[in-house]
Amino acid sequence: xxxxxxxxxxxxxxxxxxxxxxxxxxxxxxxxxxxxxxxxxxxxxxxxxxxxxxxxxxxxxxxxxxxxxxxxxxxxxxxxxxxxxxxxxxxxxxxxxxxxxxxxxxxxxxxxxxxxxxxxxxxxxxxxxxxxxxxxxxxxxxxxxxxxxxxxxxxxxxxxxxxxxxxxxxxxxxxxxxxxxxxxxxxxxxxxxxxxxxxxxxxxxxxxxxxxxxxxxxxxxxxxxxxxxxxxxxxxxxxxxxxxxxxxxxxxxxxxxxxxxxxxxxxxxxxxxxxxxxxxxxxxxxxx
Amino acid sequence: xxxxxxxxxxxxxxxxxxxxxxxxxxxxxxxxxxxxxxxxxxxxxxxxxxxxxxxxxxxxxxxxxxxxxxxxxxxxxxxxxxxxxxxxxxxxxxxxxxxxxxxxxxxxxxxxxxxxxxxxxxxxxxxxxxxxxxxxxxxxxxxxxxxxxxxxxxxxxxxxxxxxxxxxxxxxxxxxxxxxxxxxxxxxxxxxxxxxxxxxxxxxxxxxxxxxxxxxxxxxxxxxxxxxxxxxxxxxxxxxxxxxxxxxxxxxxxxxxxxxxxxxxxxxxxxxxxxxxxxxxxxxxxxx
Numbered sequence: 001x002x003x004x005x006x007x008x009x010x011x012x013x014x015x016x017x018x019x020x021x022x023x024x025x026x027x028x029x030x031x032x033x034x035x036x037x038x039x040x041x042x043x044x045x046x047x048x049x050x051x052x053x054x055x056x057x058x059x060x061x062x063x064x065x066x067x068x069x070x071x072x073x074x075x076x077x078x079x080x081x082x083x084x085x086x087x088x089x090x091x092x093x094x095x096x097x098x099x100x101x102x103x104x105x106x107x108x109x110x111x112x113x114x115x116x117x118x119x120x121x122x123x124x125x126x127x128x129x130x131x132x133x134x135x136x137x138x139x140x141x142x143x144x145x146x147x148x149x150x151x152x153x154x155x156x157x158x159x160x161x162x163x164x165x166x167x168x169x170x171x172x173x174x175x176x177x178x179x180x181x182x183x184x185x186x187x188x189x190x191x192x193x194x195x196x197x198x199x200x201x202x203x204x205x206x207x208x209x210x211x212x213x214x215x216x217x218x219x220x221x222x223x224x225x226x227x228x229x230x231x232x233x234x235x236x237x238x239x240x241x242x243x244x245x246x247x248x249x250x251x252x253x254x255x256x257x258x259x260x261x262x263x264x265x266x267x268x269x270x271x272x273x274x275x276x277x278x279x280x281x282x283x284x285x286x287x288x
Numbered sequence: 289x290x291x292x293x294x295x296x297x298x299x300x301x302x303x304x305x306x307x308x309x310x311x312x313x314x315x316x317x318x319x320x321x322x323x324x325x326x327x328x329x330x331x332x333x334x335x336x337x338x339x340x341x342x343x344x345x346x347x348x349x350x351x352x353x354x355x356x357x358x359x360x361x362x363x364x365x366x367x368x369x370x371x372x373x374x375x376x377x378x379x380x381x382x383x384x385x386x387x388x389x390x391x392x393x394x395x396x397x398x399x400x401x402x403x404x405x406x407x408x409x410x411x412x413x414x415x416x417x418x419x420x421x422x423x424x425x426x427x428x429x430x431x432x433x434x435x436x437x438x439x440x441x442x443x444x445x446x447x448x449x450x451x452x453x454x455x456x457x458x459x460x461x462x463x464x465x466x467x468x469x470x471x472x473x474x475x476x477x478x479x480x481x482x483x484x485x486x487x488x489x490x491x492x493x494x495x496x497x498x499x500x501x502x503x504x505x506x507x508x509x510x511x512x513x514x515x516x517x518x519x520x521x522x523x524x525x526x527x528x529x530x531x532x533x534x535x536x537x538x539x540x541x542x543x544x545x546x547x548x549x550x551x552x553x554x555x556x557x558x559x560x561x562x563x564x565x566x567x568x569x570x571x572x573x574x575x576x
Binding site: 059060061063066109113120126127128129130175206207209210211213214216217220222223226227228229230236278 | 327347348349351354397401414415416417418463494495497498499501502504505508510511514515516517518524566
């Protein structure tokens with residue numbers, strides 16, 4: 001591995017993206033490598049351009065980021081950490097714009113989904129673009145005062161835009177969970193609380209999912225997430241993504257995994273990593 | 289209920305939408321009521337403008353339609369049926385357009401997601417709009433031969449567009465599952481195979497999800513779908529949507545539901561309806 005790339009973190013998006021904010025919070029000493037797509041983030045890490053990739057997997061309001069989950073299945077990076085980011089959206093416009101004159105709003109589909117209650121008050125046309133920060137940057141390029149973007153307030157400063165409305169997200173605890181991805185697996189120090197992530201398909205037997213979860217229940221291993229996604233090109237077959245508290249070396253986890261193997265196919269260990277705390281509710285938040 | 293609206297079906301989208309195609313396949317004798325949003329479909333049925341609403345809930349490739357699931361939780365319609373539609377996407381352009389000249393592609397986010405492998409071959413800018421058919425209709429309005437839309441071939445005829453490429457979906461068995469929604473619950477005839485749909489939150493106890501599934505496993509009730517979605521304004525709390533084969537009157541199902549009640553809160557019965565067959569693989573399909 002090239003020494004110069006040891007402290008580079010890849011993320012999807014442009015300057016001002018929420019993924020950039022997550023990188024800055026979690027890895028403040030790292031150099032940032034913006035990538036156009038999630039695939040490019042995975043490739044940057046696989047090819048050594050970056051030591052770590054930071055990818056969003058779930059938002060507390062909008063649910064899973066499907067593309068990220070699907071890449072965990074087909075690419076071969078390991079999860080080495082998780083990070084929770086408190087997301088606060090702003091409506092941004094050109095310096096001369098005002099709320100009454102807006103006709104169209106641009107953002108990432110998740111950005112639009114997280115401000116549904118606010119956006120429903122207006123009959124603006126909604127356009128989904130690949131990135132919240134890209135939506136902000138494009139406002140300047142198009143120069144139309146009837147256009148607005150849902151993005152971070154950080155983008156207002158970066159791109160010279162006006163904040164038309166702050167904190168437009170539906171929920172004051174709008175949080176996104178990110179995963180840190182690397183080529184090599186890590187083993188967290190013995191003293192820290194860990195999570196482990198797995199991917200599997202259930203065998204075609206009666207009550208298969210129930211049986212898969214049995215080893216965890218009877219061995220007292222706490223599941224924190226179970227998510228199903230369609231298997232590409234296998235209609236109505238599902239992968240399951242499972243997160244649990246603990247590490248594979250623990251006897252209770254070993255027993256649970258032994259049982260799991262019996263009822264699954266294509267079981268893939270995605271990683272074991274230190275569990276992160278979810279952010280606290282912000283004080284003095286104006287949203288109800 | 290007003291007699292004239294007895295045979296009206298509401299769907300989200302414009303003329304040429306896949307939801308319209310589902311309505312025509314399943315309820316060919318019904319009058320079509322196009323609605324702008326899923327909320328409007330629910331409202332049309334609640335207010336008696338339509339007898340039935342047809343809403344997509346899951347695609348075999350792109351996964352769940354989150355907005356539909358979220359409305360099942362907060363609105364009070366009943367599921368009275370399901371329908372599977374085989375989805376075949378085309379790339380449409382203006383009459384003078386050709387594939388080489390395309391620079392931007394417009395579609396519903398699910399439409400773009402279902403053609404990822406095809407779209408990755410090009411560096412087109414992707415724009416998500418509220419509707420595949422709307423994306424097609426807008427091509428005519430903008431009149432830019434560098435724009436294309438991912439939509440049904442039906443739209444080409446309706447809007448006077450050219451088919452630039454047929455069958456661009458990633459998977460030849462690209463199927464969307466629709467639910468038929470009505471104000472009043474129905475009871476399917478005794479002879480037909482049924483599904484039942486539920487919504488619940490798990491109690492905050494160890495191994496809660498495992499315990500919720502236990503009654504189904506031990507009573508031989510077959511689960512066909514388990515889907516989790518965030519509870520609005522309750523960060524990191526989840527609803528579970530559960531479909532199973534059977535009907536609430538069956539003793540085995542009653543036992544399973546009795547157990548389920550013990551481990552859940554906010555258990556909501558969404559409906560019991562005849563199980564539909566998934567479509568067969570189309571013959572002579574060109575896709576690999």
